[in-house]
Amino acid sequence: MTTDLQNSAFAAAAQPQQGLLWRRRSFLTQGAHGLGLAALGSLWDRAQGASGGVLKALPLPPRAKRVIWLTMAGGPSHLETFDPKPRLAQMHGQPMPESFTKGQQLAQLQGQKLTCFGPQHPFARFGRNQVEICALFPQIGSVIDDICLIRSMSTEAINHDPAHMFMNTGSQIAGRPSMGSWVTYGLGCLSSDLPGFVVLTSLGKGGQNQPIAARQWSSGFLPTRHQGVQLRSRGEPVLYLDNPSGINAQRQMADVQAISALNRQHQAEVFDPEIATRIAQYEMAFAMQGSVPDLMDIRAEGSRSLELYGCSPGDGSFAANCLLARRLAERGVRFIQLYHKDWDHHGGIKEGVALKAAEIDRACKALIVDLKQRGMLEETLIVWAGEFGRTPMSQGGSGRDHHNKAMTVWMAGAGVRGGMVHGATDELGYAAVQDPVSVHDLHATMLHQLGIDHQAFSHRFQGLDARLTGVEGARVIKPILS
Numbered sequence: 001m002t003t004d005l006q007n008s009a010f011a012a013a014a015q016p017q018q019g020l021l022w023r024r025r026s027f028l029t030q031g032a033h034g035l036g037l038a039a040l041g042s043l044w045d046r047a048q049g050a051s052g053g054v055l056k057a058l059p060l061p062p063r064a065k066r067v068i069w070l071t072m073a074g075g076p077s078h079l080e081t082f083d084p085k086p087r088l089a090q091m092h093g094q095p096m097p098e099s100f101t102k103g104q105q106l107a108q109l110q111g112q113k114l115t116c117f118g119p120q121h122p123f124a125r126f127g128r129n130q131v132e133i134c135a136l137f138p139q140i141g142s143v144i145d146d147i148c149l150i151r152s153m154s155t156e157a158i159n160h161d162p163a164h165m166f167m168n169t170g171s172q173i174a175g176r177p178s179m180g181s182w183v184t185y186g187l188g189c190l191s192s193d194l195p196g197f198v199v200l201t202s203l204g205k206g207g208q209n210q211p212i213a214a215r216q217w218s219s220g221f222l223p224t225r226h227q228g229v230q231l232r233s234r235g236e237p238v239l240y241l242d243n244p245s246g247i248n249a250q251r252q253m254a255d256v257q258a259i260s261a262l263n264r265q266h267q268a269e270v271f272d273p274e275i276a277t278r279i280a281q282y283e284m285a286f287a288m289q290g291s292v293p294d295l296m297d298i299r300a301e302g303s304r305s306l307e308l309y310g311c312s313p314g315d316g317s318f319a320a321n322c323l324l325a326r327r328l329a330e331r332g333v334r335f336i337q338l339y340h341k342d343w344d345h346h347g348g349i350k351e352g353v354a355l356k357a358a359e360i361d362r363a364c365k366a367l368i369v370d371l372k373q374r375g376m377l378e379e380t381l382i383v384w385a386g387e388f389g390r391t392p393m394s395q396g397g398s399g400r401d402h403h404n405k406a407m408t409v410w411m412a413g414a415g416v417r418g419g420m421v422h423g424a425t426d427e428l429g430y431a432a433v434q435d436p437v438s439v440h441d442l443h444a445t446m447l448h449q450l451g452i453d454h455q456a457f458s459h460r461f462q463g464l465d466a467r468l469t470g471v472e473g474a475r476v477i478k479p480i481l482s
Contacts, residue, residue: 053188055452062451063415063481064381065190067183068325068336070364071167072356074210074343075160077390077400078408079429080353083151084123084132087427088392092118096393100430107158107402108346109395116428117394120350129419136357139365145419146368146377146412148480152423152432153407155388155439160210160344163387163404167439168216170468177220177459179443180335182468184226185219185459186452191332193291195229198328199337200321202233204359206342206352217337221461228337233296233324234316295331298323309366319363326370329380343386347399368412381414381449383442392429405431409442414449415482422480440474448476 079085096114123132126141131149133141140147157163162172169176177185180197189196199217203209217228298306298320299313306312311319318340325336340360345352364384371377389407390400406425412418423435444454447468454474458465 053184053186055186055457058451059453059456060448060451062449063379064413064446064449064451065379066329066334066336067180067381067383067446067450068329068367069179069338070322070360070382070384071337071339072343072360072384072386073160073164073212073339073341074208074345074386075163075388075390075402075407076343076356076386077345077349077353078151078406078425079119079390079392079400080121080134080349081137081357082133082149082408082410083406083425083429084134085119085392085425085427085429088116088429089118091116091428096428100426100428101393104405105158106391109391109393109401114393116392117400121353127419131419131421134353134357136354137361139361143365143368143412146372147410147418148412148416149408149410149421150423150437150442150477150480151408151421151425152434152436153385153389153409153439153442154432154436155404155407158388158402158404160387160402161213163402164213164216167385167387169220170440170443170470174215175218175220176466177222177226177468178217178228179446179468180217180228180337181219181222181226182457183335183447183450185222186447186457187334187450189332189334194295194328194331194333196334197226197228197337198333198335199228199230199339200233200324201230201339201341202316202318202321203341204318204356206355208342208344210341210344212339212341221466222459228335231292231296231324232316233320234314291331295327296324298327301327305370308370310362317363318359319366322363322367323370326367326374326376329371329376330374345390345399346401347396349390349399371413377413379414381416381446382412383409383446384411385409385442403430411445411480416449417480417482420480422477435479437477438472438474440469440472441477444469444474445477445480449481 079088094116096116101114119134122135124135124138124141125132127144131144133144133149155163155166157166157172165174165176166172168178170179184196197217201212214230217230219225219227297313298311301323305323309319309323311317311323313320318338321338325338328336342352343356367382368377371380386407389403389405391403393401395401406429423432423437425431426433447454447457454467454469454476458467460466
C-alpha cells in the first residue's frame with residue numbers, strides 16, 4: 001500500500017493532474033506529504049479496517065495492553081485521602097512556618113496569613129504492609145495490596161485548566177496531543193468498531209460542575225483519528241450518532257460508501273493525510289452505530305456486577321463509568337479516561353471529601369476486583385490522579401487552596417508492585433522531599449509498561465521531535481515495577 005501511494009505521489013509531483021491548478025502552496029504541501037508517506041500509509045490502512053499504530057515492533061516487553069486513567073477533576077487533597085500527616089494535625093490552628101512557604105508560589109492564598117490546617121478525617125491501616133490511608137476509603141483499603149501509592153508527586157501548574165493540560169499532555173500550552181492520543185498513535189486500537197481512546201465524565205452530588213474542556217483529550221498535532229471520543233453513560237451515548245427518522249442501516253451504509261468513494265478520489269488528487277482520517281472516522285461512526293448501544297447497556301451485566309460496582313443502569317455515576325471502563329477494555333479500547341468532577345474544595349473540605357469518597361471508594365475497588373477475577377488486571381494499567389494537590393494551610397477556615405508541590409496518585413495492575421508506598425512529602429505535607437516524581441516521570445512509566453521507550457517515541461512537529469515526556473530528563477519509576 002505504501003509503495004503504491006509513493007509511486008502515485010511522485011507521479012503527481014512530476015505530472016500535474018487534469019483540472020488541478022498548481023500553485024506554490026499546493027506543490028509544497030504535496031511534497032511534504034510525499035516525504036511522510038509512511039504515516040499516510042498507516043492512516044490509509046486504518047481507513048481500510050486495520051488498526052495498527054506507528055510502532056510496528058515494541059522496543060520493550062509490554063506489561064500492559066491498555067490504560068484506564070481515573071481523573072479526579074478539581075484537585076483532591078492528599079491530606080484527606082492517602083498521605084497521613086500527624087505533625088500537621090498537632091499544629092492545627094498554628095501559623096504555618098515561614099521556612100516552608102517563603103518565596104513560594106501560591107494560588108489564592110498569596111500574601112495572606114497562613115495557618116496550619118490539620119487532616120479532617122482519621123487514617124487507618126490496611127493490607128499486609130499496614131499502609132495508612134484515610135479511613136473514608138475502606139474499600140480501596142481492602143485492595144491496597146494491589147495498589148502502589150506515589151506520595152511524592154508534584155506538577156508545574158497551579159490552576160485548573162493548565163494543570164489538566166499538563167497532566168494530560170505534558171505541557172501547559174494548548175494544542176499538544178493528549179496521552180491517550182499518544183498511546184493510540186503508537187499502538188493503534190484492538191477494536192474495529194470502537195475508538196482507541198474513549199472518555200467518560202461524571203458529576204457527583206457536590207454539584208461543582210467545573211468545565212472539562214475537550215482539548216484535554218485532543219490529538220493536537222497528531223492525526224485527528226487519535227482524538228478521544230466522549231461517550232455518555234446517561235442519555236444518548238454519542239451525540240448525533242443515531243440515524244434520523246426514516247433512515248435505516250442499509251441507506252446509511254450506502255451514504256458512507258458513497259462519501260468514502262468521493263473522499264478517496266479527492267485523496268488521490270491532493271494526498272492529504274486528514275482525508276484518510278476522515279474516511280476512517282466515517283466508517284468508524286457507522287460501526288459504532290451497531291456497537292455502542294450494546295456496549296452502553298449495562299443491564300446485561302446482571303445484578304451481581306451492578307451490586308459489585310454499586311450502580312444502576314443509566315444513572316451516569318462514576319461507578320457506572322467504572323463498569324463501562326471494564327466493558328470498553330474487554331472490547332479492545334486502548335485508552336479509557338474517566339473524569340469525576342467536584343474535588344475543588346476551597347471550603348467545606350471535611351464534608352466534601354466524605355461525599356467524594358462515598359462516590360468513588362466502592363467503584364475503584366470493584367474495578368480492580370473485576371479486572372483481577374477476569375484475568376485482565378495483569379495487562380491493564382490503572383492510574384488514579386487529580387491535576388494537583390491541596391495546601392496544608394487553611395483557606396476560609398474550612399478548605400484548602402490549590403497546591404502543585406505535593407499530591408498523591410496511585411497505580412495498579414500491569415506489573416506495578418502492590419501494597420507499597422513510593423516517596424514522601426515533608427512532615428506537613430507541603431512538598432515532595434523523598435523520591436520526587438514528576439508528571440513526565442508518570443507518563444514515562446505508563447509508556448514503559450506499554451512497551452514504549454519514551455525517549456525514542458516522538459513525532460516531528462514544526463521541525464522538532466516532540467515527545468509526551470518532553471525534554472527535561474523524564475525517568476521511569478523503576479522501584480514501583482515488578
